[in-house]
Amino acid sequence: MKTVKVVAAIIIHNNQIFATQRGYGDFKDGWEFPGGKVEPGETPQQALVREIKEELDTEIEVGDYLMTVEYDYPNFHLSMDCFFCTINSGNLVLREHEAAKWLTVETLDTVDWLPADQGLVEQIKDYLLKRKC
Numbered sequence: 001m002k003t004v005k006v007v008a009a010i011i012i013h014n015n016q017i018f019a020t021q022r023g024y025g026d027f028k029d030g031w032e033f034p035g036g037k038v039e040p041g042e043t044p045q046q047a048l049v050r051e052i053k054e055e056l057d058t059e060i061e062v063g064d065y066l067m068t069v070e071y072d073y074p075n076f077h078l079s080m081d082c083f084f085c086t087i088n089s090g091n092l093v094l095r096e097h098e099a100a101k102w103l104t105v106e107t108l109d110t111v112d113w114l115p116a117d118q119g120l121v122e123q124i125k126d127y128l129l130k131r132k133c
Contacts, residue, residue, distance in 0.1 A: 003077045007048040008035040008069075008117070009060060009085040010124060011092075015131065016102040017124060019111055020055075023098035031111040033082065033120065034097070044081040055097070058090030066123055071116035078116050084127070105129060 010033055011018040020034045036051035038044055045062040052060045062083050069080040094100055101111065105128045108121050 001072070001077050002075075003079055005038045006035055006078060006080045007038055007044045007051065008033040008080050008082045008120070009048050009052055009062075010066060010082060010120070011052075011060065011085045011087065012128075013087060013102070015128060016104055017108065017128075018092065019101050019103050020094070020097040021099040021111075022114070023094075023096060027114050029098070029112075030114040032114045032117045035080075038081075045083065048083060048085065052085070055095055056090065057093040057095060059088040060085040061088050066120070066127070069116050069119050071119070073115070080116055082120055 018034070019031050022028050022030050022032060034052060034055055035048055036055065038047040048062050049060060052058055062085050064084045066082045066084060069082060071078045092100065103110070105125050108125060113121065
C-alpha cells in the first residue's frame with residue numbers, strides 16, 4: 001500500500017483551535033486540521049509553513065510536535081506529523097477549503113472530523129486543558 005506523508009497544523013489562538021472543511025476530493029465536506037503533503041527535500045516544519053501559506057495565505061510559526069498519526073485509508077496509508085502552530089501574520093483566507101471554524105475544548109467534538117484527524121482530538125483536549133492550569 002502506498003504511504004502518503006503529510007503534515008497538519010494545529011493552529012491555536014486564544015485557547016481555540018482552527019479547523020477547516022475540505023472543499024474537494026474523496027473526503028469533501030470532512031473536517032480536518034489544515035496542512036498537506038511533504039515535498040521531497042522538505043522537513044515537516046518547512047512543508048507546514050509552505051502549505052499554510054498556500055492554502056490560507058497566512059504565515060505561521062511551527063511550535064511543539066504533538067504526534068504522528070498513522071492511518072490506513074482504503075487506497076493508501078497516511079502518515080501525518082502534527083504540530084502546534086501560532087499565527088505570525090495573515091487572516092486565514094480560505095483558498096482551498098469550503099468552511100472553517102475556531103473550536104474550543106468543549107466544541108472540538110462538534111464537527112465531523114476525517115478519520116485520521118479524529119485521533120488527534122483527545123490529545124489536543126489534554127494539551128489545552130493542561131495549558132489552562
